[in-house]
Amino acid sequence: MKKNDLNLLLGSEVIGPSPPPISSVVYDSREAESGSAFVCLTGENQDGHAFIEQAIHKGAVFIAGTNKEIIHTYSSRYPSTSFMIVQDSRLALAKLSSHVYSMYDHPLYKVGVTGTNGKTTVTSFIYSLLNALQFQTGSIGTAGIWDDQEKTDFKQTVPTTPEAPELHKVMQHFRKKEMKAVVIESTSIAIEQKRLASINFDVAVHTNLTPEHLEFHGSMEAYKQAKLKLFDQSDRAVVNIDDPLMACDIIKNFKGHLVTYGSHEMADFQVTDVQSSIDGTSFVLHTSRGTFSIKAPVYGEYNVHNLLAAIAACHQLGFSIQTILSVLSAIKSPEGRFQRIENLAPYQIVLDYAHTPDALGNVLQAVKKIPHQRLIVMITGIGLRDPNKRPLMAEVVEGEADEVVVSVDQPGFANRQEVIDDVLQGFEDPLAPCIHSKLHREEAIHHALSLAQPDDIVLLTGIGFGGYQIIEDQKVPYSELNVIDHYFETKKTYKQTV
Numbered sequence: 169m170k171k172n173d174l175n176l177l178l179g180s181e182v183i184g185p186s187p188p189p190i191s192s193v194v195y196d197s198r199e200a201e202s203g204s205a206f207v208c209l210t211g212e213n214q215d216g217h218a219f220i221e222q223a224i225h226k227g228a229v230f231i232a233g234t235n236k237e238i239i240h241t242y243s244s245r246y247p248s249t250s251f252m253i254v255q256d257s258r259l260a261l262a263k264l265s266s267h268v269y270s271m272y273d274h275p276l277y278k279v280g281v282t283g284t285n286g287k288t289t290v291t292s293f294i295y296s297l298l299n300a301l302q303f304q305t306g307s308i309g310t311a312g313i314w315d316d317q318e319k320t321d322f323k324q325t326v327p328t329t330p331e332a333p334e335l336h337k338v339m340q341h342f343r344k345k346e347m348k349a350v351v352i353e354s355t356s357i358a359i360e361q362k363r364l365a366s367i368n369f370d371v372a373v374h375t376n377l378t379p380e381h382l383e384f385h386g387s388m389e390a391y392k393q394a395k396l397k398l399f400d401q402s403d404r405a406v407v408n409i410d411d412p413l414m415a416c417d418i419i420k421n422f423k424g425h426l427v428t429y430g431s432h433e434m435a436d437f438q439v440t441d442v443q444s445s446i447d448g449t450s451f452v453l454h455t456s457r458g459t460f461s462i463k464a465p466v467y468g469e470y471n472v473h474n475l476l477a478a479i480a481a482c483h484q485l486g487f488s489i490q491t492i493l494s495v496l497s498a499i500k501s502p503e504g505r506f507q508r509i510e511n512l513a514p515y516q517i518v519l520d521y522a523h524t525p526d527a528l529g530n531v532l533q534a535v536k537k538i539p540h541q542r543l544i545v546m547i548t549g550i551g552l553r554d555p556n557k558r559p560l561m562a563e564v565v566e567g568e569a570d571e572v573v574v575s576v577d578q579p580g581f582a583n584r585q586e587v588i589d590d591v592l593q594g595f596e597d598p599l600a601p602c603i604h605s606k607l608h609r610e611e612a613i614h615h616a617l618s619l620a621q622p623d624d625i626v627l628l629t630g631i632g633f634g635g636y637q638i639i640e641d642q643k644v645p646y647s648e649l650n651v652i653d654h655y656f657e658t659k660k661t662y663k664q665t666v
């Protein structure tokens with residue numbers, strides 16, 4: 169790769185020779201191989217500059233970092249390797265990745281979905297609608313990396329939005345397959361860490377803003393500012409007009425073509441007359457192109473709003489509303505988002521990823537619309553995240569359920585009992601007999617199921633999906649469905665032996 173091209177791309181001077189063609193971009197020295205570019209990032213525990221030598225020994229031909237002294241030291245020690253001192257290594261990582269993984273020039277529409285709650289759901293709705301419209305689309309996010317047919321085996325090192333090299337590698341693969349679009353869940357952390365920095369989105373979608381990730385951003389204002397950046401790199405926008413915290417900022421500042429959705433009468437995609445039933449939700453959609461009566465296989469008013477976001481996003485890509493509505497029956501919800509487990513027990517089991525107070529409040533309202541006797545709810549406190557959120561989960565559920573089981577998700581290094589105590593603080597009467605606590609999610613699920621009687625609903629919320637729990641610094645495999653199956657298996661064995 170020519171020195172000048174690299175200088176122009178990254179806005180700095182190459183030290184040493186022009187590197188040979190760069191075959192991969194890595195931020196982890198252990199992944200370096202012959203022809204790699206290694207970008208030094210400063211993490212929570214380590215400084216990537218400490219691994220330059222390892223990257224070179226593994227074959228890296230180009231090293232970028234921010235630490236002048238270290239870069240100069242290594243460039244003298246390894247004169248045949250190319251180096252660069254950059255202002256911002258994360259930006260350099262994004263730009264380099266976009267350049268190196270641009271082998272196919274097949275056009276790929278890019279849709280970014282941001283918001284505190286609903287990203288995975290809206291991403292999945294857009295993905296299934298576009299594919300049903302024969303517009304081959306992939307998706308990237310908490311539910312994994314999907315091409316237009318199935319989940320791929322691209323390694324996902326970050327829970328939701330991959331680091332820039334992985335993102336661009338996936339998009340290169342989609343372009344190679346001549347797919348037409350990709351929907352990318354765009355978390356505030358990813359935006360702040362510039363993982364998406366060199367992507368120009370065709371459509372950016374906003375769902376809502378409520379407190380989350382404050383342990384990372386520090387304040388709601390910083391959290392909002394991070395999400396707003398996505399709209400500076402998109403040609404079109406879809407905005408939830410009902411969101412009091414962020415919609416106005418986008419509407420005021422967005423320069424491209426913007427449409428709004430929600431219940432507000434000013435919404436371009438306005439919803440009224442929402443009616444829930446056992447097999448889905450019906451509602452009326454009002455647009456400048458007409459009014460439509462719709463029935464869709466989704467539960468809860470918030471999911472109707474997620475659906476509107478998806479319809480509006482597809483419309484922003486050029487599909488007519490009638491065409492989009494003709495494939496509504498094809499929409500798919502991601503695993504664990506209002507997932508109903510049937511035929512296991514004489515009561516209903518609903519699994520839901522709600523792990524913010526806002527999400528919990530919404531799913532409780534949705535579940536209560538399903539006919540039932542008693543409602544048993546499991547809630548969790550998250551060890552890895554902002555402790556201030558924990559008691560709010562209790563505040564939201566108090567008075568809404570007949571039995572509440574409190575447990576822990578993603579404990580990390582947190583003390584499980586302390587996490588539970590934080591949650592319990594949110595109840596007016598934490599000692600009430602209907603409040604139970606269990607240190608482990610598995611035990612809590614089994615306890616909640618054991619409390620159920622015919623016609624009850626057991627609502628299991630929290631981070632039960634994704635395939636693992638983070639315990640200390642290990643990702644320990646975890647399957648919600650196996651835990652539930654195990655409960656019924658042991659019950660059967662117990663019955664047979666008594």
Ligand SMILES: CC(=O)N[C@H]1[C@@H](OP(=O)(O)OP(=O)(O)OC[C@H]2O[C@@H](n3ccc(=O)[nH]c3=O)[C@H](O)[C@@H]2O)O[C@H](CO)[C@@H](O)[C@@H]1O[C@H](C)C(=O)N[C@@H](C)C(=O)N[C@H](CCC(=O)O)C(=O)O
Binds near residue numbers: 198212214329330355
């Ligand atoms: C907590 C956190 O932000 N972790 C991120 C961080 O890891 P870290 O701080 O532990 O890294 P580190 O161990 O200090 O190492 C620093 C650098 O040295 C490199 N290194 C390290 C060791 C070595 O031998 N060689 C080497 O090169 C590392 O690869 C890294 O680049 O730096 C890594 C590289 O950039 C990230 O991939 C990693 O994201 C982890 C996987 C993560 O879980 N992040 C979460 C917080 C996240 O991004 N979540 C959002 C939101 C999810 C949601 O909304 O629910 C997401 O988009 O998923």
Ligand SMILES: Nc1ncnc2c1ncn2[C@@H]1O[C@H](COP(=O)(O)OP(=O)(O)OP(=O)(O)O)[C@@H](O)[C@H]1O
Binds near residue numbers: 283284375474506526
């Ligand atoms: N539009 C919405 N408004 C409020 N709550 C929602 C909305 N959509 C989904 N939820 C709730 O949030 C939970 C998580 O939904 P989803 O996974 O789609 O959100 P997310 O933004 O991707 O979350 P995460 O970033 O943690 O993966 C759902 O199970 C539901 O309880």
